Amino acid sequence: MAASVAGSSEPGLSVGPTSEFSLFVHVKPGQGPSLRSALVDLQDTPGYRPGDYDMAVQTIHEARFVLFDDDTRLAFITSFDGPWDAYMEDFFSSGPTLTLFDVIFRYTEGYDGLPDVGALKAFILDAEQMAAAYARNYGGTVIEIRKAQRVNAAFQQVLDHPNAAELLKHPAMQALLDEAGD
Amino acid sequence: MSAATDPHLELDDIQAGALFERPSPYVGTYLMLRIANRADGRELVRRLHRIATTSRVSTGQGSTSITVGFTYHGLAALGVPQASLESFAPEFREGMAARAAVLGDVAASGPEHWEQPLGSSEVHVAIAVLCSDTDRLQAAAAQAREARRELPGVVVVWRQDCYQLATGRTSFGFKDGIGQPAVEGSGRPSTSPRERPLKAGEIVLGYPDETGELPPMPTPEVLGRNGTYVAFLKLHTKVAAYRRYLHDRATSRAEEDLLGAKMVGRWQSGAPLALAPERDDPELGGDAKRNNDFLFADDPRGFKCPLGAHARRANPRDSMDEVGSVDVRLHRMIRRGTSYGPALPEGMLEDDGADRGIVFVFAGAHLKRQFEFVKTQWLNDGIFIGAPLEKDPLVGPNDESSGFTIPQRPIRRRLQDLPPFVVTRGGDYFFAPGLRAMRWLAELGT
Ligand code: HEM
Numbered sequence: 001m002a003a004s005v006a007g008s009s010e011p012g013l014s015v016g017p018t019s020e021f022s023l024f025v026h027v028k029p030g031q032g033p034s035l036r037s038a039l040v041d042l043q044d045t046p047g048y049r050p051g052d053y054d055m056a057v058q059t060i061h062e063a064r065f066v067l068f069d070d071d072t073r074l075a076f077i078t079s080f081d082g083p084w085d086a087y088m089e090d091f092f093s094s095g096p097t098l099t100l101f102d103v104i105f106r107y108t109e110g111y112d113g114l115p116d117v118g119a120l121k122a123f124i125l126d127a128e129q130m131a132a133a134y135a136r137n138y139g140g141t142v143i144e145i146r147k148a149q150r151v152n153a154a155f156q157q158v159l160d161h162p163n164a165a166e167l168l169k170h171p172a173m174q175a176l177l178d179e180a181g182d
Numbered sequence: 183m184s185a186a187t188d189p190h191l192e193l194d195d196i197q198a199g200a201l202f203e204r205p206s207p208y209v210g211t212y213l214m215l216r217i218a219n220r221a222d223g224r225e226l227v228r229r230l231h232r233i234a235t236t237s238r239v240s241t242g243q244g245s246t247s248i249t250v251g252f253t254y255h256g257l258a259a260l261g262v263p264q265a266s267l268e269s270f271a272p273e274f275r276e277g278m279a280a281r282a283a284v285l286g287d288v289a290a291s292g293p294e295h296w297e298q299p300l301g302s303s304e305v306h307v308a309i310a311v312l313c314s315d316t317d318r319l320q321a322a323a324a325q326a327r328e329a330r331r332e333l334p335g336v337v338v339v340w341r342q343d344c345y346q347l348a349t350g351r352t353s354f355g356f357k358d359g360i361g362q363p364a365v366e367g368s369g370r371p372s373t374s375p376r377e378r379p380l381k382a383g384e385i386v387l388g389y390p391d392e393t394g395e396l397p398p399m400p401t402p403e404v405l406g407r408n409g410t411y412v413a414f415l416k417l418h419t420k421v422a423a424y425r426r427y428l429h430d431r432a433t434s435r436a437e438e439d440l441l442g443a444k445m446v447g448r449w450q451s452g453a454p455l456a457l458a459p460e461r462d463d464p465e466l467g468g469d470a471k472r473n474n475d476f477l478f479a480d481d482p483r484g485f486k487c488p489l490g491a492h493a494r495r496a497n498p499r500d501s502m503d504e505v506g507s508v509d510v511r512l513h514r515m516i517r518r519g520t521s522y523g524p525a526l527p528e529g530m531l532e533d534d535g536a537d538r539g540i541v542f543v544f545a546g547a548h549l550k551r552q553f554e555f556v557k558t559q560w561l562n563d564g565i566f567i568g569a570p571l572e573k574d575p576l577v578g579p580n581d582e583s584s585g586f587t588i589p590q591r592p593i594r595r596r597l598q599d600l601p602p603f604v605v606t607r608g609g610d611y612f613f614a615p616g617l618r619a620m621r622w623l624a625e626l627g628t
Binding site: 016017055056057058059060080081082083086087089090091092093094096097117118141142143144147 | 395
């Protein structure tokens with residue numbers, strides 16, 4: 001039957017285009033070791049391997065899974081571009097995300113597993129806690145930051161050109177010249 | 183529940199407005215009514231129930247289509263029990279005026295400037311009459327008058343006529359109403375060979391939707407089933423300001439047309455930039471088999487069609503497939519817009535003071551994740567395309583502080599200081615019930 005949303009849905013605090021999103025859940029009794037090992041395995045999947053920067057969900061800046069209180073509790077903490085509550089339904093209809101969710105949250109209390117999306121939604125909304133404070137040290141969406149990195153790499157390449165100093169002399173280049181000294 | 187297993191749409195119970203194209207060309211009238219007396223209101227509904235067009239009937243040439251919807255206040259005025267009223271979608275219960283700040287309808291578009299009594303508790307019933315010619319409209323108007331005959335407790339509080347301009351285009355000069363999803367079981371083929379028909383529950387209540395579940399449906403079932411939510415907006419278009427804006431930034435008519443097409447995502451003829459990136463192709467624009475047969479994934483940076491173009495924002499098609507957090511199929515909608523007011527004469531750059539624009543009509547099962555999502559996340563914002571400072575260049579709530587990026591080689595073009603080209607003159611959320619539900623409403627004994 002249609003899911004009427006249980007639990008409360010707090011949109012999360014936001015800084016510029018980005019909003020915080022955190023889940024806190026209890027680990028099922030005795031499942032701490034299995035969950036820890038599932039997280040170790042997760043760390044070895046594409047997107048989560050050291051050096052990878054390609055998570056399945058491209059609108060999050062970072063994700064962390066924290067086991068605490070002697071592995072009896074789990075926190076999932078991330079930052080999302082856009083108001084995440086607007087994307088709730090999308091999230092639940094995305095296969096890869098759900099599969100990832102499933103391998104971790106199956107060890108936690110209140111999680112009944114797929115494919116009952118209604119129950120999953122209630123589970124997430126119950127576990128979600130809005131931050132009391134949230135700050136960021138740079139603005140911009142993941143898309144913009146990636147673009148900025150590409151642009152900087154290109155700029156460095158230009159600076160490596162033997163004629164770079166000559167080329168940047170044009171008045172129109174002043175803003176770039178200001179950034180060229182270090 | 184049987185609904186979950188029954189894929190057959192009850193076409194003779196579903197009003198035609200949601201599932202069928204309006205006639206083209208068309209003339210029509212939107213009437214808003216207030217129910218001052220409950221018994222008269224119910225009698226009105228009884229009569230309307232007999233003339234409302236169902237989805238069994240063809241609405242092509244030589245046709246009349248009458249669609250009826252109710253606001254929350256309208257349902258309350260008819261005596262719908264409180265528990266039932268509370269089972270409607272929260273946005274519907276609040277009404278569009280209460281949602282205006284969220285929807286970006288502020289400043290000149292704010293409810294305090296809306297045409298009276300739009301957005302107020304005085305609007306109870308909407309009747310949309312669309313016909314293929316004026317004779318039929320007169321006949322339908324007579325029917326509608328007949329439906330109100332000797333019902334002093336039902337008052338017409340607002341009226342808007344609409345008609346297709348001679349050009350077949352809307353006021354800015356563009357062909358409209360092309361991009362439209364098909365609905366499973368409606369018997370109407372998709373306009374895009376590349377888009378699977380939507381599950382019926384995306385548009386009509388009582389059937390499974392794209393998530394595999396039944397959309398939340400008002401109770402009792404007889405009231406909710408086969409109904410659809412409608413968002414109705416009167417959108418005034420500032421055509422002279424739009425033309426001047428392009429004129430001031432272009433050195434030729436061809437360049438103006440190109441800038442205009444980049445803003446919309448289609449040329450005036452309807453030809454999509456994705457298939458005709460360089461120049462208009464009227465033959466393509468007019469060819470219903472080809473004009474919606476495209477995707478965007480081959481153009482991720484928007485060199486053909488900018489990521490910020492209106493139609494690409496409103497339906498990014500496969501652009502979002504890699505993002506992992508967006509399912510475009512959850513944000514589709516049926517649009518039943520019409521055009522009102524006279525065309526601004528060709529070449530005129532000064533405002534003549536006439537009221538012209540479109541009556542934007544959304545139909546769908548999910549006000550929040552369809553209409554409100556598209557308006558707030560995709561049209562009024564640019565986070566999803568990595569341009570948080572940009573809004574839809576044509577219909578976004580621009581205030582001369584934001585711009586529009588047109589990707590091109592060697593250097594992108596950026597239009598600055600976009601003013602608002604569209605002003606909301608009023609609107610509301612309606613529920614267009616099935617015919618059985620209308621009978622139920624007429625026979626309420628409370
Ligand atoms: C005065 C205001 C508006 C004007 C002049 C306008 C104009 C247009 C035009 C010219 C097109 C391209 C033709 C087509 O594909 O049918 C279009 C497409 C579309 N518009 Fe609008 N529009 C307006 C407001 C809105 C609003 C408020 C929404 C949604 C909340 C919206 C949603 C769409 C959608 C979903 C499409 C189809 C995209 C596709 O499937 O490719 N429009 N519009």
